[in-house]
Amino acid sequence: MIPSPLLDIRALSVQFQTLEGPLRVLRDVSFEVMPGETFGLAGESGSGKTTLGYTILQALAPVARITSGAIRFEGRDLLSASEDELRRFRGRRIAMVYQEPRSALDPTMRVGAQIAEVVEIHERPRSGVALRRAHELLELVNIADPVSVARRYPHELSGGMQQRVVIAMALAGRPSLLILDEPTTGLDVTTQARILELVADLKRRVGAAVLYISHDLAVIAQVADRVGVLYAGELVEVAPTGDLFAQPIHPYTRGLLDALPHLDGMHGLTPIEGRIPKLTALPPGCVFAPRCRFAEPACTAATPPLESVAPGRHVRCVRWQTVIATPRRSTQAAIAPAPAGRDVPLLEFEHVSKRFGGAGVVARLLGMGAPPVRAVDDVSFDVRAEEVVALVGESGCGKTTLGRLAVRLLRPTAGHVRFAAPNPTDAQIVFQHPDSSLNPMKRIGPSLARPLVLRGLRGEERRRRVRELLEAVRLDPDTSARRPVELSGGEKQRVAIARALAMGPKFVVLDEPVSALDVSTQASIIRLLTELRRALGASYLMITHDLSLVRHVAARIGVMYLGRLVEIGTAAEVFRAPSHPYTRALLSAVPRPDPAARGRPIRLEGTVPSAQHPPSGCRFHTRCPQKIGRVCEEVEPPWERASATHWIACHIPIAELSRDSKETGP
Amino acid sequence: MMWRSPTLAVGGTILIAVITMSIAAPWIVPYPTTEQHMLDRLKPPGARFVLGTDQYGRDLLSRTLAGARPALGLGLGAVALGLALGVPIGLAAGYVGGRVDDLVMRVVDAMLAFPSLLLALLIITALGASTGHALLAIGVANAPGVARIVRSASLALREAEFVLAARVRGERHLYVMFGEIFPNVLAPVIVEATLRVGFAIMAGASLSFLGLGVQPPTADWGLMIREARQYVFLSPWPLLVPGTALAVTIVAFNLFGDGLRDRLGAT
Numbered sequence: 001m002i003p004s005p006l007l008d009i010r011a012l013s014v015q016f017q018t019l020e021g022p023l024r025v026l027r028d029v030s031f032e033v034m035p036g037e038t039f040g041l042a043g044e045s046g047s048g049k050t051t052l053g054y055t056i057l058q059a060l061a062p063v064a065r066i067t068s069g070a071i072r073f074e075g076r077d078l079l080s081a082s083e084d085e086l087r088r089f090r091g092r093r094i095a096m097v098y099q100e101p102r103s104a105l106d107p108t109m110r111v112g113a114q115i116a117e118v119v120e121i122h123e124r125p126r127s128g129v130a131l132r133r134a135h136e137l138l139e140l141v142n143i144a145d146p147v148s149v150a151r152r153y154p155h156e157l158s159g160g161m162q163q164r165v166v167i168a169m170a171l172a173g174r175p176s177l178l179i180l181d182e183p184t185t186g187l188d189v190t191t192q193a194r195i196l197e198l199v200a201d202l203k204r205r206v207g208a209a210v211l212y213i214s215h216d217l218a219v220i221a222q223v224a225d226r227v228g229v230l231y232a233g234e235l236v237e238v239a240p241t242g243d244l245f246a247q248p249i250h251p252y253t254r255g256l257l258d259a260l261p262h263l264d265g266m267h268g269l270t271p272i273e274g275r276i277p278k279l280t281a282l283p284p285g286c287v288f289a290p291r292c293r294f295a296e297p298a299c300t301a302a303t304p305p306l307e308s309v310a311p312g313r314h315v316r317c318v319r320w321q322t323v324i325a326t327p328r329r330s331t332q333a334a335i336a337p338a339p340a341g342r343d344v345p346l347l348e349f350e351h352v353s354k355r356f357g358g359a360g361v362v363a364r365l366l367g368m369g370a371p372p373v374r375a376v377d378d379v380s381f382d383v384r385a386e387e388v389v390a391l392v393g394e395s396g397c398g399k400t401t402l403g404r405l406a407v408r409l410l411r412p413t414a415g416h417v418r419f420a421a422p423n424p425t426d427a428q429i430v431f432q433h434p435d436s437s438l439n440p441m442k443r444i445g446p447s448l449a450r451p452l453v454l455r456g457l458r459g460e461e462r463r464r465r466v467r468e469l470l471e472a473v474r475l476d477p478d479t480s481a482r483r484p485v486e487l488s489g490g491e492k493q494r495v496a497i498a499r500a501l502a503m504g505p506k507f508v509v510l511d512e513p514v515s516a517l518d519v520s521t522q523a524s525i526i527r528l529l530t531e532l533r534r535a536l537g538a539s540y541l542m543i544t545h546d547l548s549l550v551r552h553v554a555a556r557i558g559v560m561y562l563g564r565l566v567e568i569g570t571a572a573e574v575f576r577a578p579s580h581p582y583t584r585a586l587l588s589a590v591p592r593p594d595p596a597a598r599g600r601p602i603r604l605e606g607t608v609p610s611a612q613h614p615p616s617g618c619r620f621h622t623r624c625p626q627k628i629g630r631v632c633e634e635v636e637p638p639w640e641r642a643s644a645t646h647w648i649a650c651h652i653p654i655a656e657l658s659r660d661s662k663e664t665g666p
Numbered sequence: 667m668m669w670r671s672p673t674l675a676v677g678g679t680i681l682i683a684v685i686t687m688s689i690a691a692p693w694i695v696p697y698p699t700t701e702q703h704m705l706d707r708l709k710p711p712g713a714r715f716v717l718g719t720d721q722y723g724r725d726l727l728s729r730t731l732a733g734a735r736p737a738l739g740l741g742l743g744a745v746a747l748g749l750a751l752g753v754p755i756g757l758a759a760g761y762v763g764g765r766v767d768d769l770v771m772r773v774v775d776a777m778l779a780f781p782s783l784l785l786a787l788l789i790i791t792a793l794g795a796s797t798g799h800a801l802l803a804i805g806v807a808n809a810p811g812v813a814r815i816v817r818s819a820s821l822a823l824r825e826a827e828f829v830l831a832a833r834v835r836g837e838r839h840l841y842v843m844f845g846e847i848f849p850n851v852l853a854p855v856i857v858e859a860t861l862r863v864g865f866a867i868m869a870g871a872s873l874s875f876l877g878l879g880v881q882p883p884t885a886d887w888g889l890m891i892r893e894a895r896q897y898v899f900l901s902p903w904p905l906l907v908p909g910t911a912l913a914v915t916i917v918a919f920n921l922f923g924d925g926l927r928d929r930l931g932a933t
Contacts, residue, residue, distance in 0.1 A: 404830075407834045408834070409830055409833060409834060424836065425834070425835055425836040427834070428834060428835065429830070429831065429834050431827035431830070431831070432827075433827055436826050436827040436828065437827040437828055437831065438828055439828040439846055439849070439850070440850065441849035441850050441852075442849070447828075450832075450835075450837075450845075451835050454835060454836060454837070496827075496831070499831065500831070503835050
């Protein structure tokens with residue numbers, strides 16, 4: 001007998017009432033979640049995935065209206081349930097965890113008390129029991145010392161710990177369904193790995209089903225049993241995880257998978273052309289047709305039904321048989337590998353340190369006040385002409401500070417940054433946040449013209465150059481007259497790139513240039529940057545937390561931890577043994593879009609220490625899984641030479657680092 | 667768009683009326699503002715003098731209409747002066763930050779701790795009583811408040827990526843402050859300025875009332891109230907009419923400012 005589904009969503013449609021008319025945010029969405037199952041819901045921004053989560057909880061904004069369909073949970077119809085009944089479901093039977101743990105926690109309450117409060121609401125236990133249950137819940141989410149953590153305030157915990165606390169709180173009502181909406185977005189990769197491990201393990205521990213909502217297919221591959229792919233408000237494909245990743249059927253699913261960067265640096269990063277349609281102007285027929293290379297007239301005639309194509313597999317595509325018969329694009333090589341660069345140093349960091357803040361001299365003499373934050377501490381490396389160097393590391397490692405030092409936004413506290421180009425403005429920067437990188441009060445044309453004014457261009461020549469710049473970043477010339485708010489994230493980032501190019505730079509810092517963008521857009525921006533670099537003959541210093549991305553674009557990679565460079569080498573060298581224990585942990589934590597590659601990542605215990613009080617000796621010794629003894633705590637590790645281009649700062653001999661990596665490496 | 671918000675609509679309508687009055691006064695007044703009708707002193711409203719007369723038999727309607735111009739002139743002028751002083755100071759403090767910000771803001775705090783009317787009195791005592799000096803005094807008293815608003819708005823933009831990008835491409839600091847940051851702090855500045863005009867008119871009327879602003883026989887609301895004070899028990903009209911005009915104008919500026927604040931989303 002087939003067990004009945006825990007959550008059964010049938011033909012659900014949700015509409016938002018706006019001034020511009022109704023927005024059909026979700027259309028005809030049907031899927032089910034079985035008891036104890038993890039269902040992954042994948043979609044880019046604007047796909048309606050978050051709205052779906054709120055719809056299940058019946059916690060939609062007043063402008064939203066469910067226009068058709070049914071949601072059955074544990075056999076009961078949620079749409080016809082009264083507010084009283086819903087209150088009994090929310091939190092108790094269905095719990096939700098949101099992206100931003102910080103805003104889900106009350107900053108004025110100790111976390112133990114917050115969890116206990118939820119326990120009291122759900123179970124009305126005798127006094128004293130609630131707090132004990134809170135400790136149990138904290139233990140359940142892998143918090144090693146629940147009693148001491150319970151006594152802390154949210155701001156005293158790291159992002160990963162905060163998210164665990166929120167999950168513990170969600171589990172307080174013993175729900176049978178847990179909805180997780182992007183629970184690891186914004187967390188470091190090693191922290192993400194541990195949260196994913198926890199999610200995968202929750203099933204076994206509490207027997208709850210999980211609806212895992214994410215934009216990241218690689219993350220979904222790690223946790224889900226079945227996957228649904230959402231595009232512009234429609235579910236386009238539903239399949240068991242293994243099948244979906246082995247043979248994606250819907251052209252959009254294929255596009256998404258082909259757009260992901262691969263750790264091998266060879267495959268992927270194939271962009272999906274075009275952009276997600278506006279909900280105010282949905283194309284006729286299949287919503288993906290305008291971006292689909294398989295599209296034919298039949299596709300735009302009518303919205304294709306969600307068709308069953310194999311046991312457990314559903315696809316909303318009329319041409320799925322043709323799609324299956326066509327080989328995937330990712331089998332083609334992605335991007336030409338980055339050139340090694342000419343042997344002329346362009347930018348040199350010489351024993352560069354940067355400290356922030358700290359108390360004044362008087363306060364320090366009196367033994368009061370905080371010591372300065374050592375954001376960057378004694379870092380030396382260079383970027384050669386026409387070379388792409390990447391700096392990787394987790395938040396707080398100092399990579400962004402280093403990028404700002406490179407473009408003179410900051411002055412080093414000690415050491416030198418030498419830039420071998422005639423003008424200081426030959427070094428430019430592209431920032432992370434598309435929303436903040438353009439002046440919201442200026443139209444695109446004037447924003448792009450301004451750097452040209454500085455370079456002395458005027459009149460028709462300047463207008464022509466603005467058009468050329470827009471063309472270079474593949475934007476329509478009409479974009480000149482538009483305002484930043486009218487552009488998508490990817491388009492804004494293209495304008496920011498064009499603005500940096502307008503200065504004719506020899507060197508560009510790319511500070512997380514694609515981390516705020518959707519996967520399909522990410523690929524096209526990276527390709528654009530690669531092409532432009534070749535045309536300009538410039539060097540890039542790319543700063544990122546995304547290891548699979550750097551493999552595609554960088555010739556050399558530097559790995560940073562807590563203000564220090566711990567390893568530097570060519571991309572190939574850093575990605576294989578021998579490597580620094582931190583690099584190994586980082587690499588093993590990168591989720592791969594391959595359910596077969598679910599592994600136990602190397603666990604890093606504890607959290608990154610404070611840069612105000614960095615550990616003595618090797619900074620990584622407090623978390624290092626390969627620590628060899630007192631020497632790690634007391635002596636700064638020397639630079640060991642693994643090859644002419646590959647250096648590792650570690651006490652463990654190179655020979656041994658190579659051996660270890662072979663045994664347990666990724 | 668203005669009519670969707672009732673506060674904006676009511677405030678805006680009154681303001682348009684007051685501004686029209688102040689411009690058209692010389693042509694629409696029924697009597698010259700200084701013409702005395704010795705036989706009709708302290709008359710209540712009637713057919714000949716619609717709003718009555720004052721102690722010299724001057725037409726209250728004419729004088730009140732004409733009084734709009736000095737009131738608005740002083741209010742707008744003083745706020746303009748406050749903006750001219752406060753905006754650059756606030757921008758510089760917010761953009762440069764660090765010690766400069768600390769120093770400027772402590773001076774601003776000290777000035778804010780000082781009652782602005784007292785500050786104005788101090789300036790006038792030093793320079794002498796006149797309309798121009800009243801404007802100068804109120805303008806200077808307004809500057810610290812404006813500087814504080816601009817400073818906090820620009821402090822938030824100091825690390826904005828488009829500001830950093832401007833610095834990296836070698837823009838001059840003046841351009842970064844006025845070309846990049848200023849357009850983005852305009853909304854809160856406009857709201858603040860509108861609200862301040864009401865207070866400036868009030869302060870101007872107070873100075874006139876004390877005999878330190880507009881000098882007789884000019885028609886001015888504050889001055890009219892001052893002169894009517896002694897006769898209030900004989901006839902309340904010379905006090906009520908300019909008093910109401912003053913109150914309505916100030917309320918209108920406040921309503922309009924609040925409406926703008928809601929509309930522009932500024933704080």
